[in-house]
Amino acid sequence: MITIIAATNRPNSNTLKVAKYYQSELLKKGLQATVFSLEHLPADVLNTDMYGKRSKAFQEIQDLIYNAEKFIFVMPEYNGSYPGVLKVLIDASNFPDSFYDKKAALVGISSGKYGNIRGVEHFTGVCHYVHLNVLPLRLHIPNIKNELDLEGKLIKEDTLSFIDEQIEKFIKF
Template identity: 65%
Template sequence: MITIISGTNRPASNTLKVAKYYQKQLTEKGLETKLLNLQDLPATLIDTDLYGKRSAEFQKIQDLVSETSKFLFIIPEYNGSFPGVLKTFIDACAFPESFFDKKACLVGISSGKYGNIRGIEHFNGVCAYLHLNIMPLRLHISAIKTELDENDQLFKEDTLKFVNQQVDKFIVY
């Protein structure tokens, strides 16, 4: 199973819109997907689910992570890197079994012109430590506010071409 992770807990985020777009693309190609919106993390995550503790609320999320064989991370740029809530989520997951020797695909997005290149590289370092195998083709979508139409769909020809290419490679990865 593929789990798509919307890498922020910001309400009404472009990250979630892009995650839903990828989910639609994968579903249309016949793949089973789940969407994990980090807005759904327990509000008490820091108190209840770090350092060996586990709440019933987070256990449902942990079960989803444990059942997942491939992850697709949509990661926005926050202060030149990736969101702290994404790292906190990773830290709350059971180590090493949550991500060890599984596969992942990375998509960076930003309002600026670089598509979160630096944040994706930072996150790649975390993934290497976790033994989470990253697909070499990473996508960086810049100026995200201009990439989504009024229906929250990607529409620019070049972006669609590269997203489709990435999705096709991820399916066989």
């Protein structure tokens, strides 16, 4: 099973739009994928689910992570890195068995011109620490507002081509 993490807790985010695009493209290729937006993390996760404690609400998320064989992380740029809420998800998940020896593709997005290069690099280090194998082709989508039409669909041909290439490599990974 593939789980796509929309790595922000911002409602109706461009991150979620990109995550749903990945889901639809995987479905076209005959693969099922679940999208999980971090806006659905329990509001009190820092107090209820850290350091071995487990709430019922987070246990459902933990089960989703356990059952995933592969992950696609779509990460917006927050202050030159990835969102802290993504680190909370990683820290609240059981270590080491949540991510150990599983596979991931990383996608950075930003409103600026670099597509969250630093955030993807920072998160790659976290992935290596938890033994999550990262697909070498990491995408960076800059100027995300110019990449989406009014309905929130990706429209730039070169971006769509790069995404397709990444998905094809990820399927084989």
